[in-house]
Amino acid sequence: MFVCDDVPVADIARDAGTPVYVYSAGAIRDAYTSLDRALAGHPHAIHYALKAQSTLAILRLLRGLGSAADANSGGEIDVALRAGFLPSEIVFSGVGKTSEEIERAVALGVKTINVESAGELQRIEQTATRLGTRARVALRINPDIDPESHPHISTGMKTTKFGMSTREAMSLFGVIGRRPSLEAAGLHVHIGSQITSLEPLRKAAALAAGMARDLRHAGVSLDHVDVGGGLGISYDASPVPTFEAYARTILGELRHSPVQLLVEPGRALLGSAGILVTRVLDVKTQHGGKRFVVVDASMTELLRPALYQAFHRIQPVSEAGPSEPPETADVVGPVCETSDTLGVDRALPRLAVGDLLVIRDTGAYGFVMASNYNRRPLPPEVLVESRPSTELRAGPSTALRAGAWRIIRRRQTIEDQLALEE
Ligand SMILES: Cc1ncc(COP(=O)(O)O)c(C=O)c1O
Structure with missing residues:
Protein backbone atom coordinates (compact mmCIF):
# COMPACT_ATOMS: atom_id res chain seq x y z
CA MET A 1 0.00 0.00 0.00
CA PHE A 2 1.56 3.32 -1.07
CA VAL A 3 1.46 5.85 1.75
CA CYS A 4 2.56 9.45 2.03
CA ASP A 5 3.66 10.21 5.59
CA ASP A 6 1.34 7.52 6.99
CA VAL A 7 -1.61 8.62 4.87
CA PRO A 8 -2.81 5.94 2.42
CA VAL A 9 -2.67 7.47 -1.04
CA ALA A 10 -5.84 5.55 -1.92
CA ASP A 11 -7.75 7.57 0.72
CA ILE A 12 -6.62 10.85 -0.85
CA ALA A 13 -7.53 9.62 -4.34
CA ARG A 14 -10.95 8.53 -3.13
CA ASP A 15 -11.75 11.90 -1.53
CA ALA A 16 -9.92 14.35 -3.83
CA GLY A 17 -10.38 12.41 -7.08
CA THR A 18 -7.71 11.75 -9.70
CA PRO A 19 -5.41 12.87 -11.19
CA VAL A 20 -4.12 14.62 -8.07
CA TYR A 21 -0.74 15.94 -6.97
CA VAL A 22 0.25 15.03 -3.41
CA TYR A 23 3.13 16.70 -1.56
CA SER A 24 4.75 15.76 1.74
CA ALA A 25 5.33 18.75 4.03
CA GLY A 26 7.78 16.60 5.99
CA ALA A 27 9.88 15.84 2.92
CA ILE A 28 10.00 19.54 1.96
CA ARG A 29 11.04 20.46 5.51
CA ASP A 30 13.72 17.76 5.57
CA ALA A 31 15.17 18.88 2.23
CA TYR A 32 15.21 22.56 3.19
CA THR A 33 16.75 22.05 6.62
CA SER A 34 19.38 19.60 5.28
CA LEU A 35 20.52 22.09 2.65
CA ASP A 36 20.48 24.98 5.12
CA ARG A 37 22.52 22.97 7.61
CA ALA A 38 24.99 21.89 4.94
CA LEU A 39 25.62 25.55 3.99
CA ALA A 40 25.91 26.69 7.61
CA GLY A 41 29.69 27.26 7.40
CA HIS A 42 29.28 30.41 5.27
CA PRO A 43 26.86 33.37 5.32
CA HIS A 44 24.17 32.29 2.89
CA ALA A 45 20.57 32.65 1.79
CA ILE A 46 18.42 30.03 0.08
CA HIS A 47 16.29 31.66 -2.59
CA TYR A 48 13.82 28.93 -3.49
CA ALA A 49 13.16 29.00 -7.26
CA LEU A 50 9.40 29.49 -7.62
CA LYS A 51 9.45 28.19 -11.16
CA ALA A 52 9.73 24.63 -9.79
CA GLN A 53 6.45 24.85 -7.81
CA SER A 54 4.68 28.00 -6.68
CA THR A 55 1.43 27.05 -4.97
CA LEU A 56 0.83 29.46 -2.07
CA ALA A 57 0.69 26.84 0.70
CA ILE A 58 4.05 25.38 -0.39
CA LEU A 59 5.62 28.85 -0.55
CA ARG A 60 4.30 29.71 2.91
CA LEU A 61 5.74 26.47 4.23
CA LEU A 62 9.16 27.28 2.75
CA ARG A 63 9.08 30.86 3.96
CA GLY A 64 8.24 29.60 7.44
CA LEU A 65 11.45 27.56 7.29
CA GLY A 66 13.47 30.70 6.51
CA SER A 67 13.60 30.52 2.73
CA ALA A 68 13.86 33.56 0.48
CA ALA A 69 12.60 33.57 -3.12
CA ASP A 70 13.83 33.54 -6.71
CA ALA A 71 11.14 34.84 -9.08
CA ASN A 72 11.36 34.41 -12.85
CA SER A 73 8.49 36.66 -13.91
CA GLY A 74 6.23 39.45 -12.70
CA GLY A 75 3.65 36.79 -11.90
CA GLU A 76 6.09 34.94 -9.68
CA ILE A 77 6.98 38.21 -7.91
CA ASP A 78 3.27 38.75 -7.19
CA VAL A 79 2.81 35.21 -5.92
CA ALA A 80 5.92 35.49 -3.73
CA LEU A 81 4.57 38.72 -2.19
CA ARG A 82 1.16 37.11 -1.67
CA ALA A 83 2.87 34.21 0.11
CA GLY A 84 4.49 36.70 2.50
CA PHE A 85 7.99 37.17 1.07
CA LEU A 86 9.26 40.73 1.44
CA PRO A 87 10.72 42.51 -1.61
CA SER A 88 14.09 42.40 0.14
CA GLU A 89 13.84 38.58 0.11
CA ILE A 90 13.23 38.30 -3.63
CA VAL A 91 15.78 38.04 -6.42
CA PHE A 92 14.31 38.63 -9.88
CA SER A 93 15.73 36.50 -12.70
CA GLY A 94 14.59 35.96 -16.28
CA VAL A 95 16.09 36.15 -19.72
CA GLY A 96 13.57 38.64 -21.11
CA LYS A 97 11.98 41.10 -18.71
CA THR A 98 9.16 43.35 -19.89
CA SER A 99 9.27 47.06 -19.11
CA GLU A 100 6.33 46.53 -16.71
CA GLU A 101 8.23 43.77 -14.89
CA ILE A 102 11.36 45.92 -14.61
CA GLU A 103 9.33 48.86 -13.32
CA ARG A 104 7.61 46.69 -10.72
CA ALA A 105 10.86 45.13 -9.50
CA VAL A 106 12.62 48.51 -9.30
CA ALA A 107 9.69 50.21 -7.57
CA LEU A 108 9.36 47.37 -5.05
CA GLY A 109 13.09 47.50 -4.33
CA VAL A 110 13.71 43.76 -4.66
CA LYS A 111 16.94 42.37 -3.20
CA THR A 112 18.48 42.25 -6.66
CA ILE A 113 17.63 42.05 -10.32
CA ASN A 114 19.71 39.43 -12.12
CA VAL A 115 20.67 41.23 -15.32
CA GLU A 116 20.99 39.32 -18.58
CA SER A 117 22.47 41.89 -21.01
CA ALA A 118 23.89 45.39 -21.46
CA GLY A 119 20.57 46.49 -22.98
CA GLU A 120 18.62 45.25 -20.00
CA LEU A 121 21.01 47.04 -17.62
CA GLN A 122 20.36 50.26 -19.51
CA ARG A 123 16.58 49.79 -19.28
CA ILE A 124 16.84 49.14 -15.53
CA GLU A 125 18.97 52.27 -15.12
CA GLN A 126 16.49 54.41 -17.07
CA THR A 127 13.61 53.07 -14.99
CA ALA A 128 15.41 53.67 -11.68
CA THR A 129 16.37 57.21 -12.76
CA ARG A 130 12.77 57.98 -13.72
CA LEU A 131 11.50 56.61 -10.40
CA GLY A 132 14.18 58.51 -8.48
CA THR A 133 15.55 55.38 -6.88
CA ARG A 134 18.56 53.07 -6.95
CA ALA A 135 18.23 49.56 -8.39
CA ARG A 136 20.36 46.77 -6.94
CA VAL A 137 21.66 44.58 -9.74
CA ALA A 138 23.64 41.37 -10.21
CA LEU A 139 25.12 40.49 -13.59
CA ARG A 140 24.37 37.01 -14.88
CA ILE A 141 27.48 35.32 -16.23
CA ASN A 142 27.38 32.80 -19.03
CA PRO A 143 30.51 30.82 -18.10
CA ASP A 144 30.42 28.50 -21.12
CA ILE A 145 30.32 25.41 -18.88
CA ASP A 146 28.54 22.24 -19.97
CA PRO A 147 26.40 21.09 -17.03
CA GLU A 148 26.23 17.55 -18.50
CA SER A 149 22.44 17.60 -18.30
CA HIS A 150 19.63 17.46 -20.89
CA PRO A 151 20.26 20.10 -23.63
CA HIS A 152 16.83 21.67 -23.04
CA ILE A 153 17.75 22.54 -19.45
CA SER A 154 21.39 23.51 -20.01
CA THR A 155 21.78 27.27 -19.64
CA GLY A 156 25.47 27.98 -19.08
CA MET A 157 26.99 27.50 -22.52
CA LYS A 158 27.76 30.32 -24.91
CA THR A 159 25.46 28.75 -27.51
CA THR A 160 22.48 29.45 -25.21
CA LYS A 161 20.54 32.69 -24.71
CA PHE A 162 21.41 33.17 -21.03
CA GLY A 163 23.61 35.80 -19.42
CA MET A 164 26.77 37.45 -20.76
CA SER A 165 30.48 36.71 -21.03
CA THR A 166 32.78 37.35 -18.07
CA ARG A 167 34.60 39.98 -20.13
CA GLU A 168 31.37 41.89 -20.85
CA ALA A 169 30.33 41.61 -17.19
CA MET A 170 33.66 43.02 -15.99
CA SER A 171 33.27 46.01 -18.26
CA LEU A 172 29.61 46.54 -17.24
CA PHE A 173 30.59 46.63 -13.57
CA GLY A 174 32.65 49.69 -14.55
CA VAL A 175 29.53 51.24 -16.08
CA ILE A 176 27.44 50.46 -12.96
CA GLY A 177 30.02 52.27 -10.81
CA ARG A 178 29.44 55.46 -12.81
CA ARG A 179 25.62 55.35 -12.63
CA PRO A 180 24.07 56.83 -9.46
CA SER A 181 20.80 54.94 -9.97
CA LEU A 182 22.50 51.52 -10.07
CA GLU A 183 24.17 49.57 -7.29
CA ALA A 184 26.39 46.52 -7.93
CA ALA A 185 24.95 43.92 -5.57
CA GLY A 186 26.33 40.68 -6.93
CA LEU A 187 27.18 38.13 -9.56
CA HIS A 188 24.80 35.47 -10.79
CA VAL A 189 25.49 32.19 -12.54
CA HIS A 190 22.99 29.38 -13.23
CA ILE A 191 24.28 26.74 -15.63
CA GLY A 192 21.29 24.44 -15.88
CA SER A 193 18.99 22.04 -14.09
CA GLN A 194 19.03 18.35 -13.08
CA ILE A 195 22.82 18.45 -12.72
CA THR A 196 24.10 15.26 -11.13
CA SER A 197 27.83 15.84 -11.50
CA LEU A 198 29.34 18.34 -9.05
CA GLU A 199 32.28 19.31 -11.25
CA PRO A 200 30.38 21.75 -13.53
CA LEU A 201 28.80 23.36 -10.46
CA ARG A 202 32.25 23.66 -8.84
CA LYS A 203 33.69 25.26 -11.98
CA ALA A 204 30.87 27.82 -12.13
CA ALA A 205 31.27 28.68 -8.43
CA ALA A 206 35.06 28.97 -8.86
CA LEU A 207 34.62 31.35 -11.77
CA ALA A 208 32.14 33.53 -9.87
CA ALA A 209 34.30 33.57 -6.72
CA GLY A 210 37.36 34.50 -8.80
CA MET A 211 35.48 37.33 -10.48
CA ALA A 212 34.26 38.64 -7.13
CA ARG A 213 37.91 38.68 -5.94
CA ASP A 214 39.08 40.50 -9.09
CA LEU A 215 36.31 43.04 -8.67
CA ARG A 216 37.24 43.64 -5.05
CA HIS A 217 40.82 44.35 -6.10
CA ALA A 218 39.40 46.78 -8.67
CA GLY A 219 37.43 48.55 -5.92
CA VAL A 220 34.00 46.95 -6.48
CA SER A 221 32.77 45.17 -3.35
CA LEU A 222 29.84 42.87 -4.03
CA ASP A 223 27.37 41.76 -1.38
CA HIS A 224 26.76 38.33 -2.82
CA VAL A 225 27.65 35.62 -5.29
CA ASP A 226 24.56 33.74 -6.51
CA VAL A 227 25.41 30.30 -7.88
CA GLY A 228 21.82 29.61 -9.01
CA GLY A 229 20.07 26.27 -8.67
CA GLY A 230 20.57 23.14 -10.70
CA LEU A 231 21.32 20.36 -8.23
CA GLY A 232 19.67 17.21 -9.57
CA ILE A 233 17.60 14.53 -7.85
CA SER A 234 17.43 10.80 -8.44
CA TYR A 235 14.53 9.89 -10.70
CA ASP A 236 15.57 6.25 -11.02
CA ALA A 237 16.96 5.51 -7.54
CA SER A 238 20.58 5.77 -8.74
CA PRO A 239 22.85 7.77 -6.40
CA VAL A 240 23.12 11.56 -6.81
CA PRO A 241 25.23 14.08 -4.86
CA THR A 242 23.98 14.84 -1.36
CA PHE A 243 23.37 18.36 -0.06
CA GLU A 244 26.51 17.93 2.07
CA ALA A 245 28.68 17.08 -0.95
CA TYR A 246 27.12 19.95 -2.92
CA ALA A 247 27.73 22.43 -0.09
CA ARG A 248 31.33 21.24 0.41
CA THR A 249 31.96 21.74 -3.31
CA ILE A 250 30.50 25.25 -3.50
CA LEU A 251 31.84 26.46 -0.16
CA GLY A 252 35.28 25.12 -1.07
CA GLU A 253 35.40 27.75 -3.81
CA LEU A 254 33.96 30.58 -1.69
CA ARG A 255 35.99 29.86 1.45
CA HIS A 256 38.10 33.00 1.21
CA SER A 257 35.37 35.29 -0.15
CA PRO A 258 33.76 37.68 2.32
CA VAL A 259 30.59 37.76 0.18
CA GLN A 260 27.26 36.13 1.03
CA LEU A 261 26.44 32.96 -0.93
CA LEU A 262 23.03 32.78 -2.59
CA VAL A 263 21.61 29.54 -3.97
CA GLU A 264 18.40 29.17 -5.98
CA PRO A 265 17.35 25.53 -5.67
CA GLY A 266 14.00 24.38 -7.02
CA ARG A 267 14.03 20.71 -8.00
CA ALA A 268 16.32 19.62 -5.16
CA LEU A 269 13.83 20.90 -2.55
CA LEU A 270 10.52 19.91 -4.14
CA GLY A 271 11.15 17.19 -6.74
C1 LIG B 1 17.70 31.37 -12.88
C2 LIG B 1 17.28 30.07 -12.30
N1 LIG B 1 17.51 29.84 -10.99
C3 LIG B 1 17.15 28.68 -10.40
C4 LIG B 1 16.54 27.68 -11.12
C5 LIG B 1 16.16 26.42 -10.42
O1 LIG B 1 16.83 25.32 -10.93
P1 LIG B 1 16.66 23.90 -10.25
O2 LIG B 1 15.22 23.61 -10.13
O3 LIG B 1 17.37 22.98 -11.16
O4 LIG B 1 17.33 23.97 -8.91
C6 LIG B 1 16.31 27.86 -12.49
C7 LIG B 1 15.74 26.78 -13.29
O5 LIG B 1 16.27 26.33 -14.25
C8 LIG B 1 16.67 29.10 -13.10
O6 LIG B 1 16.43 29.34 -14.38
Missing part, protein backbone atom coordinates in the same frame (compact mmCIF):
# COMPACT_ATOMS: atom_id res chain seq x y z
CA SER A 272 11.12 14.13 -4.51
CA ALA A 273 8.50 15.58 -2.16
CA GLY A 274 5.63 15.17 -4.62
CA ILE A 275 3.77 12.43 -6.47
CA LEU A 276 1.07 12.43 -9.11
CA VAL A 277 -1.69 9.91 -8.42
CA THR A 278 -3.64 8.61 -11.39
CA ARG A 279 -6.30 6.00 -12.11
CA VAL A 280 -6.33 3.37 -14.85
CA LEU A 281 -8.99 4.12 -17.49
CA ASP A 282 -8.28 1.30 -19.92
CA VAL A 283 -5.92 -1.59 -20.54
CA LYS A 284 -5.41 -2.75 -24.10
CA THR A 285 -3.16 -4.85 -26.28
CA GLN A 286 -2.59 -3.42 -29.73
CA HIS A 287 -2.73 -5.70 -32.77
CA GLY A 288 1.07 -5.79 -32.93
CA GLY A 289 1.07 -7.16 -29.41
CA LYS A 290 2.13 -3.96 -27.60
CA ARG A 291 0.35 -3.38 -24.30
CA PHE A 292 -0.94 0.01 -23.14
CA VAL A 293 -2.22 1.14 -19.77
CA VAL A 294 -4.32 4.28 -20.35
CA VAL A 295 -4.54 6.47 -17.24
CA ASP A 296 -6.41 9.66 -16.36
CA ALA A 297 -3.19 11.73 -16.02
CA SER A 298 -1.52 12.95 -19.17
CA MET A 299 0.95 15.40 -20.63
CA THR A 300 -1.44 18.14 -19.48
CA GLU A 301 -0.72 17.28 -15.83
CA LEU A 302 2.91 16.16 -16.25
CA LEU A 303 4.70 17.51 -19.31
CA ARG A 304 8.25 16.39 -18.50
CA PRO A 305 8.15 12.98 -20.25
CA ALA A 306 6.72 14.51 -23.46
CA LEU A 307 8.94 17.60 -23.27
CA TYR A 308 12.30 15.96 -22.64
CA GLN A 309 11.72 12.24 -22.44
CA ALA A 310 12.07 12.52 -18.68
CA PHE A 311 11.91 9.27 -16.70
CA HIS A 312 9.64 8.97 -13.66
CA ARG A 313 9.15 5.78 -11.68
CA ILE A 314 5.56 4.54 -11.89
CA GLN A 315 4.24 2.24 -9.18
CA PRO A 316 0.90 0.71 -8.34
CA VAL A 317 -0.71 2.00 -5.15
CA SER A 318 -1.65 -1.55 -4.10
CA GLU A 319 1.11 -4.11 -3.96
CA ALA A 320 0.90 -7.04 -6.36
CA GLY A 321 0.39 -10.53 -4.98
CA PRO A 322 3.69 -12.47 -4.73
CA SER A 323 2.74 -14.91 -7.48
CA GLU A 324 1.75 -12.29 -10.05
CA PRO A 325 4.39 -11.90 -12.79
CA PRO A 326 4.84 -8.31 -14.01
CA GLU A 327 3.67 -7.34 -17.47
CA THR A 328 5.38 -4.81 -19.71
CA ALA A 329 3.29 -1.89 -20.95
CA ASP A 330 3.49 1.77 -21.94
CA VAL A 331 1.65 4.02 -19.49
CA VAL A 332 -0.14 6.65 -21.57
CA GLY A 333 -2.58 9.51 -21.09
CA PRO A 334 -5.86 10.18 -22.88
CA VAL A 335 -4.63 13.16 -24.95
CA CYS A 336 -4.60 12.72 -28.71
CA GLU A 337 -0.81 12.95 -29.09
CA THR A 338 1.54 10.00 -29.31
CA SER A 339 3.94 12.00 -27.13
CA ASP A 340 1.35 11.76 -24.36
CA THR A 341 3.30 8.87 -22.86
CA LEU A 342 4.19 8.88 -19.18
CA GLY A 343 6.30 5.73 -19.13
CA VAL A 344 7.66 3.41 -21.83
CA ASP A 345 7.99 -0.38 -21.46
CA ARG A 346 7.26 -0.42 -17.74
CA ALA A 347 7.09 -3.70 -15.85
CA LEU A 348 3.89 -3.44 -13.83
CA PRO A 349 1.62 -5.99 -12.18
CA ARG A 350 -1.49 -6.92 -14.14
CA LEU A 351 -3.68 -3.83 -13.85
CA ALA A 352 -7.42 -3.41 -14.14
CA VAL A 353 -9.64 -0.41 -14.84
CA GLY A 354 -9.94 1.63 -11.64
CA ASP A 355 -6.53 0.68 -10.22
CA LEU A 356 -4.38 3.53 -8.91
CA LEU A 357 -0.81 4.32 -9.96
CA VAL A 358 1.69 6.73 -8.46
CA ILE A 359 4.09 8.71 -10.68
CA ARG A 360 6.99 9.55 -8.43
CA ASP A 361 9.28 12.58 -8.00
CA THR A 362 6.86 14.99 -9.62
CA GLY A 363 6.99 17.73 -6.97
CA ALA A 364 9.07 20.07 -9.17
CA TYR A 365 8.25 21.11 -12.75
CA GLY A 366 5.07 19.04 -12.52
CA PHE A 367 1.99 21.07 -11.64
CA VAL A 368 3.59 24.35 -12.77
CA MET A 369 3.79 23.07 -16.34
CA ALA A 370 0.21 21.78 -16.41
CA SER A 371 -2.06 23.08 -19.17
CA ASN A 372 -5.67 23.12 -20.32
CA TYR A 373 -4.90 21.36 -23.60
CA ASN A 374 -7.96 19.32 -24.65
CA ARG A 375 -9.90 21.52 -22.19
CA ARG A 376 -8.63 19.35 -19.40
CA PRO A 377 -8.91 20.94 -15.94
CA LEU A 378 -5.81 21.69 -13.88
CA PRO A 379 -5.60 18.97 -11.21
CA PRO A 380 -5.99 19.58 -7.48
CA GLU A 381 -3.03 19.61 -5.12
CA VAL A 382 -2.89 18.07 -1.66
CA LEU A 383 -0.42 18.72 1.14
CA VAL A 384 0.16 15.97 3.70
CA GLU A 385 1.34 17.08 7.12
CA SER A 386 3.10 14.37 9.07
CA ARG A 387 1.98 14.34 12.65
CA PRO A 388 4.15 13.81 15.72
CA SER A 389 4.18 10.14 16.69
CA THR A 390 2.42 10.93 20.03
CA GLU A 391 -0.51 12.34 18.10
CA LEU A 392 -0.55 9.33 15.79
CA ARG A 393 -0.81 7.02 18.77
CA ALA A 394 -3.62 9.15 20.14
CA GLY A 395 -5.68 8.60 17.00
CA PRO A 396 -6.95 10.99 14.35
CA SER A 397 -6.25 14.64 14.98
CA THR A 398 -9.25 16.78 15.73
CA ALA A 399 -7.73 19.91 14.19
CA LEU A 400 -7.03 18.27 10.84
CA ARG A 401 -8.92 15.60 8.96
CA ALA A 402 -7.97 12.06 9.87
CA GLY A 403 -4.68 11.51 8.14
CA ALA A 404 -3.75 15.21 8.31
CA TRP A 405 -3.98 16.13 4.66
CA ARG A 406 -5.67 19.04 2.98
CA ILE A 407 -6.41 20.36 -0.47
CA ILE A 408 -4.18 23.38 -1.10
CA ARG A 409 -5.53 23.99 -4.58
CA ARG A 410 -8.88 22.70 -5.78
CA ARG A 411 -9.49 21.07 -9.12
CA GLN A 412 -10.22 23.62 -11.82
CA THR A 413 -13.74 23.53 -13.23
CA ILE A 414 -14.88 24.23 -16.77
CA GLU A 415 -16.52 27.38 -15.35
CA ASP A 416 -13.09 28.54 -14.11
CA GLN A 417 -11.75 28.10 -17.65
CA LEU A 418 -14.68 29.80 -19.37
CA ALA A 419 -14.73 32.72 -16.91
CA LEU A 420 -12.03 34.41 -19.02
CA GLU A 421 -13.91 34.12 -22.28
CA GLU A 422 -16.50 36.20 -24.06
